[in-house]
Amino acid sequence: MSPPRAYTHPEMDEIVLARVLYALSDPIRLEMVRRLSLAQEADSLDLADNLARSTLTYHTRILRENGVTFTRSHGRSCLISLRTDDLEDRFPGLLQSLLTSLEAEEPGIAKADGS
Amino acid sequence: MSPPRAYTHPEMDEIVLARVLYALSDPIRLEMVRRLSLAQEADSLDLADNLARSTLTYHTRILRENGVTFTRSHGRSCLISLRTDDLEDRFPGLLQSLLTSLEAEEPGIAKADGS
Numbered sequence: 001m002s003p004p005r006a007y008t009h010p011e012m013d014e015i016v017l018a019r020v021l022y023a024l025s026d027p028i029r030l031e032m033v034r035r036l037s038l039a040q041e042a043d044s045l046d047l048a049d050n051l052a053r054s055t056l057t058y059h060t061r062i063l064r065e066n067g068v069t070f071t072r073s074h075g076r077s078c079l080i081s082l083r084t085d086d087l088e089d090r091f092p093g094l095l096q097s098l099l100t101s102l103e104a105e106e107p108g109i110a111k112a113d114g115s
Numbered sequence: 116m117s118p119p120r121a122y123t124h125p126e127m128d129e130i131v132l133a134r135v136l137y138a139l140s141d142p143i144r145l146e147m148v149r150r151l152s153l154a155q156e157a158d159s160l161d162l163a164d165n166l167a168r169s170t171l172t173y174h175t176r177i178l179r180e181n182g183v184t185f186t187r188s189h190g191r192s193c194l195i196s197l198r199t200d201d202l203e204d205r206f207p208g209l210l211q212s213l214l215t216s217l218e219a220e221e222p223g224i225a226k227a228d229g230s
């Protein structure tokens with residue numbers, strides 16, 4: 001069995017506002033963040049519907065590399081969580097404001113269970 | 116004298132969160148928004164330092180086309196303002212949260228007068 005894949009993440013002081021906003025500037029990634037906000041941690045496969053695996057990997061990488069999410073491997077799965085505390089320390093209130101805006105844009109969706 | 120140039124702007128219901136975040140996903144455009152937040156309206160030339168005119172036009176166009184700013188021509192000038200009320204109606208609290216995050220990232224800069 002090969003060792004679990006290690007993912008690189010920016011340190012907290014490397015998290016830059018412009019890049020966080022870039023990571024969130026795509027409807028697919030916004031939906032991923034919305035689903036993650038409803039779970040402590042999620043399998044990457046549950047973050048989007050009907051995406052090619054390579055596309056899914058691309059979007060989860062953008063979120064990770066820009067400091068929005070934390071990724072770890074677990075067996076054959078790739079588990080992802082929001083870096084809620086890091087983002088809150090770095091940019092107080094921003095993540096909640098973005099989630100509120102997402103809900104303002106698509107009322108009701110944020111109440112779905114994302115499954 | 117030629118008539119003033121007319122600029123197109125998205126209607127309020129055409130303002131989309133992902134695109135607003137895209138418009139703000141660049142340090143130059145974030146700085147433009149910061150300066151605009153300190154003024155009711157500003158000449159486009161005052162929104163950035165040492166940018167080629169074509170680069171300046173590119174960035175102000177991205178802000179305008181994604182619903183962040185309003186642009187009007189005035190003589191030979193191009194005057195720009197934040198669509199504060201429209202953004203507040205569409206995404207309550209978001210703009211202020213972004214400005215607060217920008218200040219968290221670069222303390223003190225947001226207190227400069229931008230001139």
